[in-house]
Amino acid sequence: MTPAQRATASTAMLDVQVELVQQLLVDFLREEIGRAGFSRVLLGLSGGIDSAVVAALCAEAFGPKNVLAISMPYRTSNPDSAAHARLVADAFGIPLSTIDITGMADGYFAGVGLDSRATGSDAPVALRRGNVFARCRMIALYDQSVVWGGLVIGTSNKTEMLLGYSTQWGDGAHAVNPLGDLYKHQVYQLSRHLAVPEALIHKAPSADLFEGQTDEAELGFSYEVADAILVRMVDERYSEDELVDEGFERELVRRIARRVVRNQFKRLPPVIAKIGQRSINHDFRYLRDWGI
Amino acid sequence: MHTTLRVAQINPALGDLASNLDMHVAEVDQAVADGAELILFPELSLTGYFLKDQTSELALPPDAPFFAPLLERSKSISIAFGFAERARDGRLYNAVAFLEDGRVLHVHRKVHLVSYGMFDEGRDFGAGSSFAAFDSRRGRFGILTCEDFWHLPGPYLYFLQGVDGMLVPSASPARGVAERDRDEDGAARLRSAVVWSRLLEARALLTQTFVVYANRVGWEDGIGFGGQSCVFDPFGRELGRLPALESGRLTTRLEGSLARRARVQTPLRRDEKVWLLREELARLEREGAIS
Numbered sequence: 001m002t003p004a005q006r007a008t009a010s011t012a013m014l015d016v017q018v019e020l021v022q023q024l025l026v027d028f029l030r031e032e033i034g035r036a037g038f039s040r041v042l043l044g045l046s047g048g049i050d051s052a053v054v055a056a057l058c059a060e061a062f063g064p065k066n067v068l069a070i071s072m073p074y075r076t077s078n079p080d081s082a083a084h085a086r087l088v089a090d091a092f093g094i095p096l097s098t099i100d101i102t103g104m105a106d107g108y109f110a111g112v113g114l115d116s117r118a119t120g121s122d123a124p125v126a127l128r129r130g131n132v133f134a135r136c137r138m139i140a141l142y143d144q145s146v147v148w149g150g151l152v153i154g155t156s157n158k159t160e161m162l163l164g165y166s167t168q169w170g171d172g173a174h175a176v177n178p179l180g181d182l183y184k185h186q187v188y189q190l191s192r193h194l195a196v197p198e199a200l201i202h203k204a205p206s207a208d209l210f211e212g213q214t215d216e217a218e219l220g221f222s223y224e225v226a227d228a229i230l231v232r233m234v235d236e237r238y239s240e241d242e243l244v245d246e247g248f249e250r251e252l253v254r255r256i257a258r259r260v261v262r263n264q265f266k267r268l269p270p271v272i273a274k275i276g277q278r279s280i281n282h283d284f285r286y287l288r289d290w291g292i
Numbered sequence: 293m294h295t296t297l298r299v300a301q302i303n304p305a306l307g308d309l310a311s312n313l314d315m316h317v318a319e320v321d322q323a324v325a326d327g328a329e330l331i332l333f334p335e336l337s338l339t340g341y342f343l344k345d346q347t348s349e350l351a352l353p354p355d356a357p358f359f360a361p362l363l364e365r366s367k368s369i370s371i372a373f374g375f376a377e378r379a380r381d382g383r384l385y386n387a388v389a390f391l392e393d394g395r396v397l398h399v400h401r402k403v404h405l406v407s408y409g410m411f412d413e414g415r416d417f418g419a420g421s422s423f424a425a426f427d428s429r430r431g432r433f434g435i436l437t438c439e440d441f442w443h444l445p446g447p448y449l450y451f452l453q454g455v456d457g458m459l460v461p462s463a464s465p466a467r468g469v470a471e472r473d474r475d476e477d478g479a480a481r482l483r484s485a486v487v488w489s490r491l492l493e494a495r496a497l498l499t500q501t502f503v504v505y506a507n508r509v510g511w512e513d514g515i516g517f518g519g520q521s522c523v524f525d526p527f528g529r530e531l532g533r534l535p536a537l538e539s540g541r542l543t544t545r546l547e548g549s550l551a552r553r554a555r556v557q558t559p560l561r562r563d564e565k566v567w568l569l570r571e572e573l574a575r576l577e578r579e580g581a582i583s
């Protein structure tokens with residue numbers, strides 16, 4: 001076993017008291033949503049582990065009948081995704097509706113064209129398609145939130161938010177996020193505690209934006225090692241040298257650190273040019289919970 | 293000294309003075325009905341905690357007519373609550389008022405403002421500059437607002453002033469869920485609650501006073517407050533505790549005879565060498581060792 005494997009294998013720094021996390025997050029959801037004047041919520045149910053955990057928490061917080069899960073496949077989506085979404089909805093007694101985004105996305109692609117010869121752009125097609133899918137799903141969720149009379153709950157975990165492995169204004173768009181301070185490892189821990197169906201716990205995480213895609217292949221490192229590095233870097237404030245001393249490869253540590261820095265823009269509201277005396281987000285300082 | 297104490301573990305609405313005043317009045321009336329003689333509310337109980345630019349909008353002088361319903365009730369019960377204070381000179385303080393017999397008996401201005409991590413009190417408040425004990429019908433008390441209790445001088449100064457009890461209103465966020473912090477008996481527990489308990493117990497033991505901790509609950513922009521308000525006696529024994537995430541009421545009897553016994557058994561105050569502290573501080577200052 002290499003030093004890096006040893007450091008990664010010990011999850012003592014990551015392991016959480018699952019029942020305490022559950023209690024905190026259910027309380028958080030009830031209060032933050034209730035205060036905004038809502039008793040219903042909705043979320044995109046992808047068939048993956050993160051949205052399954054959020055679905056379980058919401059079912060407990062609001063009662064399953066007050067949670068709307070929406071499965072939003074594209075024509076090339078893995079059929080397992082929709083099947084796993086159904087498993088989760090059934091397991092927690094949540095109503096599930098399906099909105100196929102194929103027409104939306106293909107309509108847009110047909111209008112603007114994706115072929116680089118036609119558009120004269122070298123922008124990577126896979127990235128564009130993935131982002132369009134994520135933003136189509138955002139449009140569907142926010143539209144359905146009006147019909148349902150509930151708020152959109154986010155499913156982004158701390159690992160992917162730190163790495164910027166998400167689409168801005170796509171899966172990154174939601175009213176509140178119960179998982180944003182939980183690393184992927186902790187989401188898995190919680191999923192077992194909440195009795196999320198086994199099929200979801202054991203499959204490889206995937207954004208399912210193209211066939212055969214897995215998060216870890218695309219990122220170029222495992223969630224296990226990313227969590228081990230991030231928890232030390234962010235929560236425990238290790239320096240690069242201290243991480244290398246623990247056995248992690250310097251190049252990988254740097255790659256992950258660069259991703260954290262370069263994706264800060266996805267974690268904050270847009271930058272506003274300060275012109276006047278008192279400017280939004282600069283010195284006009286109020287909580288989101290202000291006045292509600 | 294002996295009194296029946298009520299700790300009101302509440303969830304104030306952020307920035308909503310009117311509804312928070314109603315909540316205070318309801319808690320006070322219930323405490324009176326339950327036979328309590330002294331009630332303690334959490335830090336900034338009348339305003340909510342993360343005020344930012346609301347601080348100046350919500351700040352009131354201690355003699356504001358707004359407090360009249362509480363002043364009136366203080367004729368039958370002593371009331372300590374948190375508010376944003378606007379001083380005559382315009383400075384704002386994170387303050388606690390102690391009302392009794394229809395008047396403001398004492399105001400404590402938080403000395404150790406927290407400005408690190410998620411906190412930014414130094415941005416919005418001026419710092420208080422004294423730890424003055426005061427005598428009330430219910431006993432001799434000192435107030436320490438949250439972080440005041442972490443630093444040594446506050447509890448020590450109250451110890452020197454011979455208080456019966458220290459009142460510790462707080463708005464302490466719930467945080468720390470690591471598996472390694474689980475209780476030996478297997479029960480889940482928050483790291484923040486563990487360290488607070490140790491601190492409260494140790495201070496009660498070292499100062500031989502009652503220590504009354506009133507923490508709030510509820511969420512403000514994703515930060516949850518951890519509750520677990522509790523009371524320790526002058527032997528460092530826990531007299532009662534409320535749960536972590538829900539509002540609640542804790543009623544405890546504070547018997548001065550306990551403090552008397554603790555101080556006879558181990559006469560810490562009698563044997564405290566204040567002169568040594570004074571001389572050593574002077575020496576260290578002369579030598580430039582401290583500032």
